[in-house]
Amino acid sequence: MRHAALALGTGTQGLLYIVGPLLVATLASSCNPDAALAVTAALGLAGTAAVALAPPSRRWRPERFVGQDANQAHQLAIPAVLLLFVSLTGIGFAIGAMNVWSIAMAEHHHQDMLPGIIPAAFSTGSFVGGLIYGRRTWSSTTTRRLIISTAAFLAGWLPPLTRPGPFAATAAVAVPGAFLTVVVACAYVSTDALTPAGRTSEAYAWLILSNGVGQSAGTALAGRFAEQPLASAALPAAGAAFAFAVLLAEHRQLRPAGQLLRGQHRRPLRGRRKTP
Numbered sequence: 001m002r003h004a005a006l007a008l009g010t011g012t013q014g015l016l017y018i019v020g021p022l023l024v025a026t027l028a029s030s031c032n033p034d035a036a037l038a039v040t041a042a043l044g045l046a047g048t049a050a051v052a053l054a055p056p057s058r059r060w061r062p063e064r065f066v067g068q069d070a071n072q073a074h075q076l077a078i079p080a081v082l083l084l085f086v087s088l089t090g091i092g093f094a095i096g097a098m099n100v101w102s103i104a105m106a107e108h109h110h111q112d113m114l115p116g117i118i119p120a121a122f123s124t125g126s127f128v129g130g131l132i133y134g135r136r137t138w139s140s141t142t143t144r145r146l147i148i149s150t151a152a153f154l155a156g157w158l159p160p161l162t163r164p165g166p167f168a169a170t171a172a173v174a175v176p177g178a179f180l181t182v183v184v185a186c187a188y189v190s191t192d193a194l195t196p197a198g199r200t201s202e203a204y205a206w207l208i209l210s211n212g213v214g215q216s217a218g219t220a221l222a223g224r225f226a227e228q229p230l231a232s233a234a235l236p237a238a239g240a241a242f243a244f245a246v247l248l249a250e251h252r253q254l255r256p257a258g259q260l261l262r263g264q265h266r267r268p269l270r271g272r273r274k275t276p
Contacts, residue, residue: 002192006185007134014127014181018120025116080194081203083250085210087150088187090243091180092214093221094157097235098122098173100222101160104232109166121170125177133182142189143251149182150244157237163229176240183243214239 020040027036051057099119106114138145156176160169187207195203218239225231 002189004134006188007130007181010126010130010181010184012127012130014123014125014130014177017123018127021116021119021123022113023116025113029112078194079250081191081206083246084187084190084194085206087243087246088207088210089214089217090239090241090246091150091153091183092211092216093218093239093242094153094176094214094236095122095180095211095239096215096218096220097222097232097239098218100219100226101232101236104226104229105166105169108229111166114166114170118170118173122173122177122180125174126180128174129178130181130185132178133185142186142193145182146186146190147244147247147251149179149186150240150247152176153179153183154237154240154244157240160233161230161237163233176236 024036024040027039099115102115102118105118106112153176156172156179159172159175164172188204191203191207192200218235222232222235225235
């Protein structure tokens with residue numbers, strides 16, 4: 001059930017990214033940007049405290065290893081893991097560039113709510129995609145699903161290159177958003193399979209960091225091209241293309257020795273007895 005749980009976790013985060021941008025846009029337009037920033041900081045502090053004080057966080061303890069396992073626990077920087085992290089920077093780059101592109105769209109069409117509406121539509125697609133992905137049974141390998149979902153994520157960023165209007169652009173971003181959940185869920189499962197058990201939490205942190213670094217780079221570069229509509233719309237596709245190219249070029253390294261990363265989740269049949 002790990003695939004389903006990760007898809008549900010990633011998808012439900014989309015709810016926050018639906019409400020958050022809309023809340024910020026509303027506060028910024030009705031009050032002022034300082035109020036939006038203050039509310040964001042307060043909510044971030046409250047959320048951090050809730051996670052840190054939650055029973056699963058307080059009860060968790062790292063696994064301990066002895067002998068050969070202890071030596072393996074230090075092997076985090078293996079090529080396959082680093083490759084996965086590099087590809088995730090491209091996904092983050094696309095998201096960061098999208099946020100700036102939405103601001104450029106708002107200025108061009110004189111609609112102040114677009115910087116909140118476009119990311120919210122993207123996150124709505126992510127939420128729906130997570131629900132659909134988590135409910136399905138998949139027999140293909142995780143690596144294959146990761147590559148296919150990244151290709152679909154890339155294809156979803158091609159319509160903005162036609163410079164659509166506000167309504168069409170809002171609807172278009174829901175498509176790559178739907179495949180973002182699949183990409184992230186498969187990335188987590190791949191990370192779990194490729195890293196030693198004692199370093200899994202650290203590997204997850206690096207995975208999130210890779211995405212964050214990509215978002216920072218995408219935001220910074222998109223800011224330089226904000227006044228060029230075509231270039232601004234092309235940057236999310238460029239980030240997605242980078243991620244897809246990295247995964248496609250070295251996809252064989254993502255399969256750990258002795259494993260095919262199938263990771264399929266199936267609902268158990270009612271009344272079935274478990275055999276030893």
